[in-house]
Structure formats: C-alpha cells, structure tokens
Amino acid sequence: MSDQDPLVIFTPSGKRGRVPRGTPVLQAARKLGVDLDSVCGGRGICSKCQVTPAFGDFPKHGVHVEPQALSDWNAVEERYDRVRGLKEGRRLGCQACIEGDVVIDVPAESQVHRQVIRKRADTRALHMNPAVKLCYVEVAEPDMHEPSGDFERLSQALQAQWGIEGVTADLSLLAGLQQVLRKGGWKVTVALHRDHTGAAPRILQLWPGLHEGGIFGLAVDLGSTTIAAHLTDLDTGEVRASSGLMNPQIRFGEDLMSRVSYVMMNPGGTEEMRDAVRRALATLAAELIAEAGLAPEQVLDVVVVCNPVMHHLLLGLDPTELGQAPFALAVSEALSLPAAKLGLDTINPRARVYLLPCIAGHVGADAAAVALSEAPERSEDLALIIDVGTNAELLLGNRTRVLACSSPTGPAFEGAQISSGQRAAPGAIESVEIDPVTKEPRFRVIGCDLWSDDPGFAEATAASGVTGICGSGIIEALAEMRMAGLMDGSGLIGSAEQTGTARSRPEGRTHAYLLHDGSAEGGPVITVTQGDVRAIQLAKSALYAGARLLMDEMGVDHVDRVVLAGAFGAHISAKHAMVLGMIPDVPLEKVTSAGNAAGTGARIALCDTAARAAIEANVRRITKIETAIAPAFQAHFVAANAIPHASDPFPELRRIAPLPEVSFNTGGGDGGGRGGRRRRRG
C-alpha cells in the first residue's frame, strides 16, 4: 500500500491500515483482521456487516475524516434502506467503499466473535464462536457439458465463496437438496457445522435464499432429578427460552445407584431408561421451540452435561460398571453425535449433540462443565469448587494444577433421609435461627419472606402451610443448634435438662429438637432428630474428607476460597455450612455461590467451540483422585464427623460464630455415628 492510500481505523479494535481507494469496508476489515460479520458474503442482503463511520477530527487517531471519506450510497444500500431500514448513521460494510481516511466503528452486533456478558467477572469470558454458522452461497446451475451433482456444485460454491473445503452432508439433507436449490434460484443459505475436532464440515440445513430466522442451540443440564434446558440464539448467545422437567427415570430409582441396580436386575433396563430420558429431552426441546415460536429445523446444536450414570443411560450404555470398582466408563472423552441417534426427533434430526468429557467414573461431564464455567486452571489463588448434588464433585486448583474427586455424600443435603425432610418447595423451612439464650427458634419457609415470628406469617403461609425442612433448612437448623449449645461437638442433641429447653424432647434413647408444632392446624410436627444429625454428619464428613484428600494431594492445609455450585450452593448459608464443618475454614467473604455452574458450562460450550477444545484438554490434565481407594479418606471421614471438626481448628469460623464447648455424652444413649459405615454411592 502506498502512503497515498487512505488510512482506515476500526474501532473498538483499534486495528488500522491503508487500503486502495474504492475498497469496500468489509474487504478492508477482512484484510486487517477486524471481526466484521457477513452471512451473504458481501452481497448486500444480510445486513450483518453494518458499520458506523465517524467524521470530523480524531486527534487520538491522528486523522481528519471528510464527509466524502466513504462512497455515496449505492443502489443496493438504497434498496436495503427502503425495504428494511438502516439505522441512522449506519452503512452496509460490503457496499460502502473507502475513498479517504476514515474511522469506522464496528457495533457489537456486527461482530462474529462478540463477547457475551456474564454476570461474574472472575470467570471465563464467553466469546461467540458456535459450531454452527450460516453461509449464503450462489450455486452454479447444472451444465450438461460438465455434468456434476448438485451437491458437488454446492460444495464448490462453499469453497470458492467461503474457503470452506470438503463439506459433507447426511443422506436426509441430500434428499431435499435439489428442491431447495431450485426454489432459491440457486441461491441458498447453508447452516454449516464446524467444530474443534477437525472433522469435515457438515451441512446441517439448507434454506432457499437468505435465511433470516436465525439458528439456535440447546444447553442441557441433565440431572438425576431434573432436566433443565436453555434454548440459545447461536448468533447472539441470548437465551430465548428456558425450561425444566423431572427426569422420568425417577420411577426406576430415586438415586443413581438404584437406577444402576434396576439395570442389573432387569434385562432391557438400560434401554427402558434410555428411552425414557430421551423422550423427556425431546419433549423439553419441543416445548422450548414452541415457546420461542421457532421451527424445529432451526435448532442445530445441543450440548449436554450430566453425571456419568446419566451420560451412559442417555447414550444407551449399560451403567453397571459404574456401580462397582474400578468404576470403568465405557467411554470418557467428549462425544459428538447426530441428534437422530439420540432420538431427538423434535429438533433438526441432523443437529449435532456434544457431550462434554467425563473426568472419571463418578466425576462426570457435569463436573467438567463446572470446571469450564469456573475455570480453576486460571485461578491465581487456590480455589475449592464444590458442586453439591446427590453426589458432591470437588475441584481444587489454581494455575499450576487442578485436582478432582467425587464424594459419596448421599441425598441428605437435599432433604432426603431427614425425618421431616422434603424437596425445596413452598412450605419447606429454608432458614432457621435459634436464640442462644431462650433456645427458641424462628424460621422462614420457601414462598414467604417473613420470619415465623413476624406478624402475618400464619396468614402469608396459609396456602402452603409449613410442611417440612429442605436441604438448606436442615443445615441451618443443625448449625444453629450447635451455636446455641443444643447439640454438642460430637453431634449429640442434649436433653431438656442439659439444654434448659423443653423443645429438647426425648425420642427413644435420644433427643429431638422441636422446630415447629403444626398439629393444632392439622399440620406436621417438625423436629430435628438425632437420626437427622447422623445423616447430615455422614454427608458432611464425606464432603469434607473429599476436600481434605484433594488438599493432601496438593500438599496444602488450607484453601484460599470456596465456590459452591449447583442449586443447593445458591441457597446454602456459608456461615452455617462452615459451622457444620462441611467446607474448609476460610474467611466468610471467600465463600461464593456460582449458581448452576454446570448449566453455565453447557451454555459456554454451546456458544464457543474453543471452550470445548479447552475443557477437553483441561480434563486430560486434571489429576483424578479416587476417594473409594484412598487410604486417608477413612481417617479424614472419621475426623470430620465432629461438628465442626475433631482436629482442624477452623480459626476463621471461631472469629464469627460461638461454638459452645458442651458435651452431652453421659455414657449411655447413641453417641455413635463416628466411623460410620460408608454408604454406597448414589
């Protein structure tokens, strides 16, 4: 380029360079490596390449931009503006030509790899780089002198007009190809799948002419209990609709291990459960598509995250091996499959389904998704990430190294195995406070912001009633009992005499604390029993022992911060969790909630194939710790049985929470729970 050529400066990238007079802005952007979108390849019909030229003096850039810096509107731009309307100040980048020095702003919506805002700043930024993109092409008509298939001429067009070589297509696409080409007058929009694997690009869908309805993907968090899906615009990253439903496999078994047992006891059980979950996924997809008013053919990519048992059951792989040591997965690496293979017949049958890799036999693709969302491998400080579900998956790491394990907490944290336990639903006690002097409790239930001792509580909760305790409620109740001196460090609930409150009531040879007596209104009597304490002790000991095992492997005795992922993590009180010794001792402000990090990871993988490559590489690098065979696990488990802990000092906790030194063990009764048997995973 000569110095006489006009200088073009793109914002916000700041990329600049000289191009020959008359160069279209789109071409200049490509030449200078500026991210400027185009679906129609510069034909002035898709309007994806809109830019905003700026005129006048720009001392910062050292240029003055004349009003004539860009060519006048041409017929194509005029027609576009007349028919579709161009925003004030905008030009079509493929039509406007550079005639003099100019500053050109590329608005966010004209960038292919635009950044999508995520709520928390400490995690991986999400760039749009989806596996499926649209390309508009003009295909050569058939020529008897040079006979070739319509598909081959379409391939040649993609190569010539987009530089995309070696495309493939499924038979079902070929079946409709000739009609679409003719309907579009040999101009078509191609939905092209290209991921990070180097597999040949696949044509997933064709539309006659320019397709303007957009393309979409589903991010699916396939849990043992619920299935959640987010219908996401693959152009903008925007979630257009979200929904969830119960995993219908629940009728085969509440927890994963009972589903594995079902397979072992029932020939054909794998296929039954496979079909059930696939039908549910297809139904969920259909609902989302209807809600967003889309055509099924527009949904072209799916990312699924799930635990290893769900992973195998969705794929139709027998999960039996996952129920016993050495917990061998049939396949652990990431998978890419056509939707039709998973019976997903409510979306485009050629859509691709991507499953994140599993980390180990019971650290699944959901844990990988958490790792993708929370990016411990980029953390400067040492982060412990805990995804609490029926099993807990733990990640510990920083820039130098990341470790992973799962811990068999069982479902107690979800309110199961608790005498008054229930799922989180209106009427469930979710927060508890106990006055350290009077030993009187107050609580809140889901669906009402009032405390139980606030005026109007009874009226406000009349509809739901007070029905039981959910997972976060039982944690708070126990922690409050510990802080109020109602329960000692070994987890033993004191008698009325020992605690000074009639709410401590004998129950067999142990005691229970009365939280709420609804019997006058025909409701339940809600107590925290010694059995409840033992169930939570088992769960929290497993969780803490898992964390300590990872810390041992890392060679540390503390972590810098704790991230609680999962729906449970979003509702749990960090202070109460620490009182129970569920999580290692850190300053309270260093405990954060990541929300549904697995679901976020699924969305990231859906929008960005580079993230898929990254998590696949990271999962290979993660050091996997198997708690079931680690000799230290049992010792850590036993020591963690105390509340908060038998030996770890928890100095940060002691600064903020009273932990009365009481002991209710009189030699009789059930002081047990220590060295408790390990439950089977599930």
Next chain:
Amino acid sequence: MSDQDPLVIFTPSGKRGRVPRGTPVLQAARKLGVDLDSVCGGRGICSKCQVTPAFGDFPKHGVHVEPQALSDWNAVEERYDRVRGLKEGRRLGCQACIEGDVVIDVPAESQVHRQVIRKRADTRALHMNPAVKLCYVEVAEPDMHEPSGDFERLSQALQAQWGIEGVTADLSLLAGLQQVLRKGGWKVTVALHRDHTGAAPRILQLWPGLHEGGIFGLAVDLGSTTIAAHLTDLDTGEVRASSGLMNPQIRFGEDLMSRVSYVMMNPGGTEEMRDAVRRALATLAAELIAEAGLAPEQVLDVVVVCNPVMHHLLLGLDPTELGQAPFALAVSEALSLPAAKLGLDTINPRARVYLLPCIAGHVGADAAAVALSEAPERSEDLALIIDVGTNAELLLGNRTRVLACSSPTGPAFEGAQISSGQRAAPGAIESVEIDPVTKEPRFRVIGCDLWSDDPGFAEATAASGVTGICGSGIIEALAEMRMAGLMDGSGLIGSAEQTGTARSRPEGRTHAYLLHDGSAEGGPVITVTQGDVRAIQLAKSALYAGARLLMDEMGVDHVDRVVLAGAFGAHISAKHAMVLGMIPDVPLEKVTSAGNAAGTGARIALCDTAARAAIEANVRRITKIETAIAPAFQAHFVAANAIPHASDPFPELRRIAPLPEVSFNTGGGDGGGRGGRRRRRG
C-alpha cells in the same frame, strides 16, 4: 547391520537384507518391507504369518542355508501345531527367529496384499487391500488411579500395538464394548474400517479373543431389472456365495423412465421404491449369509454399482431431475454410508456401504464400475467399451484420454418392443441362421444345444417349447435376413416375389419373415416383422451414433477394439452385431466380451480401496459427452439407420459377410424409420 549378521532372502519378492541374529521372521519381513500378514500382532495365535523356510544350496541367491538357520520350535509353535496343526515345512513367522543365512518363502495365503487371479489378463490386476481388516489387541484394564474409558484404552491399544490413531466407533458398538472386553479377558479382535478417503478409522465390530471366522463383504450390481450380489471373503477375495433376484421396483415401472414418471405422479413414490429396493437388498444379503453359514455381524463392507436412477432410488433421492435436461444428479461423487442408513438390517448395521461415483446424469456408477474393470485409461490401443442394457453406456479411450456417454437405445435389444420378443429364458430363440440360397432358417433356443433342423430337436425342446425371440436372437435373425437378401440396406423386408420365398408374408402394407410356425403344436407363430426391424434400427442407430459422437470428440474415424460388457454382451454374436451396424467396423477378433464388467468392477472396489481412489480420480478425468444436446447426434443417428450404415464403409465386415445390394422400396409401403423420433431415455 554388520556383515556378520545373517542374510535373509524372502521369496517370491526377492527382498533381502541382514538382520541381527535372533530376529523373528515377522519382524525381519516388516523391516525389509516384505508383505507378511498378521492379525494377532506377533503373539503366535492367529497363524496368518506362516512361512516356509528353504534349506541347502541356493546358488541363485548366493547362499547356503544350514538346518540351524532358524531357531528351534518354541513352546508357542509346538502348542499351535498340537492344537491346530501346522502344514509340513511351515513355521510361524512371529516365533521362528533368524539364526543364520536363510531363504524364506512367503506363501500366497500369508500375504496381506495377495493378488487374486482374474480370468482375463488384459485388465487391472486385483490386489487385496480391503477397507476392513482385523486387528487383535490386548487392552489395558481399568485403573482407578488413572481413570479413562474402556473405549479410550482400546484406542490406546490400537495406537500402541498397530500404530492406528484416532479411531472412532458408533454408539451401538460402544453399547457392547464393555462386555466384549471383559468376556475376552481384555483381549479382543477389532474389525477396523479404513478407506482411501482419510476419514478416521472406524471400529465396526469387536469379538472377544481372536476372531477366526473371517470377515466378508458384498459386491452388489443393482440393475433396473435384476439385483445380483456376491458374498466375498475380505481376506482371500474368494466369492463364497452369489445370488440374484428381480428388482421389486419393476412393479412401479419396467424401465427407468416409467419409474421416474411414477415418482412424478405419486407423492411418496420415491420412498415406496426406496423401501422396496432396500428390502430386496436386505433379503438378498440374508440369503447369501445363510447359504454361506455366516453370522450377519461378519458382513462388514458393501459395494454397490448401479445406474443413476437406481442410485438415487436406493439412496431415497427423488430421481425427477434425472428425467429431464439437464439431467442433474443430486450427488455425483462416491459415497460411503453406514449400512443402517440404507435399511440393510440383515448384515452388520455398522457395515459401510460404498457407492461408486456416477459419471454423469445417465452414465452411472455401473459405467464407472465397467471403467474400473476394463481400465480403458490403461489401454495402449483405442478401446470402445459398450455396456448394453436398457440404456447403453459407452466408454472410448486409451492411455491419453477417456470419453463417456450414454445412448438411449431403449429395451429392444433385450427383446422388448419386438413382436415375438421375450426375455432370455428357456424356449427363447437365441441363435439364427438363414440359408442364402433356400432362404430357409434354422435356429437354436435357450436350454438346448441342438439346431432346429437337427434330429431330436422337437423332443429336446418339448418341455420349454419354442416361445419367442430373445435379444441376441433378434439381432442374429435381422443380420441373417440382411445377409440372405431378405431385407435391404434400408431395413425393408422384401415380399415373397422380391425374395423368392413364401416365408416373406404380407402383414398389412409391409412384410414379415416367418421364422417358426408352432401353431400345429399349439405354439406361437414366430415372425420378424417390419416393426421389429424398425425397433432394432432405432436402438442400433442410437448406439452407433453414440459411438460416433465419442469418436468425433476423440478425432478418430475408427477404433482398435470393441469390448461388449453386460449379460447381453456375453451372448451377442459379434459378426451379427456388426452386420446390423451396431458397433463400429473392426476385425472380428477385436470384438471381445467382458461379461458382467460392472459386477467385476464392484468386486474390485470391494477388495481394494486403492481401486476406489483410482476410479474416483479417473471418473473426474473422464470427458463426459451428453448425446441429448450434441448437434451431431441426430445426423449420426440418421446415417446409422441403414444396415449396416448409409455412409461408413465397414471394410472389415464386407470381407467376412455378404451384404447383397438389394432394394425393396417400390415407393409404397412403410419405408420409414429414418429420422425416427428419439425416444425418451429409460
């Protein structure tokens, strides 16, 4: 290697070299690039690497081989011989070690790329290089400390033990993977698909331990009328069973054009015909598998050749575009698909199906298969290859260039549109002679070697009767009539007065020649009518015009040789064909029959992936000539209407056949047929 190292000479390759004392023969063979098979990778269990050492003096090789040149039998060899038996003089190449100078013969059955004998020496030699091969591997057991999927460990074993990277597998294979691995004690045989396309290697099947049942493929010639298939051993190339059945699509239309019409008139017609032909293919495969006593899972590769309409109907692609100019194929290049996608549920569902490329809109994968079998691109002299079916496909070429076209001959050559015409079946007249003096005919029918004037003919044909004339019979009848002066050069049949025989009988305003009067025995009266002559004239003019069009393009006025392919080509009399002017004038010995060259091409492609790559490249290089739009075609067609030809001299023919200069045109009657309308293709 030092000069002190023993010298090993392999026969028949003649490859030689020195290897360290103690090197196993298999290892020495690999080092020296000698083709020595092994499925078990040198573990002494598959016995594929058997060799025959030779001892004594070998002046030709300059060595003397001592009895101790190979190590003594070891325990593995002894056990193998005891259990399975080793042929006299044979050793296991992976066990026997080289201790001194030695000459080692690799028998044909121990070569991977062994050559399969084909009947004719002038065509491409067939080397075994199938897409599917067996590999025995030992897989690492799962390790909780280094968790990875069973599939990933299988992949690693294939990489470490066979150097095969990046294998993939279908979900249906993964579903059975864990069981097979455990059943085989982590030792399995893998059937691996690797073709010429560079696609990732695919695991198609797994067997516990060493699989010794062999693997097989199907070579399918999918014709408009019949479907023929050959079940072929992918190790030896041997055809284990062959069978054929009628194409059930016949009920939708006898010829291709009526099937295209059926699709145009009947919504869902494509799918109906698709399903019919797929069911027929699956049935045929099941019959062959049963006949050979195999398990369906052992059939792992299929090659299909067919014309473009059958190609589209098998794939479920609407053939409408093939019924009208510009005859655009939906897809023209070679395709590779899983069998399940074609409903082939009687073989391994993961088997691959390979379809050869189509050359043009009506020069199909069958013509490509003929090109593969007959290899015109390797011919020193200029060869015209004609595959005569309902359409005729023509290839003209030599080392410098190959041309192709199809010619719309219609089904007259198959006995259709002929007054007494019938398919080739017992009772059909297949050969005719007419005495040039008496004008009396004699003939032979299919199913009897006697001529009709031989004693005992009536008894010998009593069962079948004399029922009609098949394609080769009508050609001979017409040619004999021309040579006997019963029909003139314009194709007009003379009257009894003009020809001097009462067998010329008036029929309307024209005449017919009486070939056989079976009415006394209640059989048919078989005549050759003027209409029959016109039908054959139209067909042969189209065929000859196609050949001339190719010769024009090649810039020649004669060809060196003519190859007749197809079943019809195998039965036709070259001399009679030339009398009719069906084929260009060449010395009679230069007309050869290639038999079912399309079927042979399918077998070659099945056994040798290099042949697939070669034909794909050759098809791209072939110059396609579209007869429908060639201005010269009509002129060639008109000139070819005369018998043998209006202007071409046919000097070779005139040397061997009398062509009386008679003319029966008296100005009245139907002297037409010239400039006849072109029929639609089909």
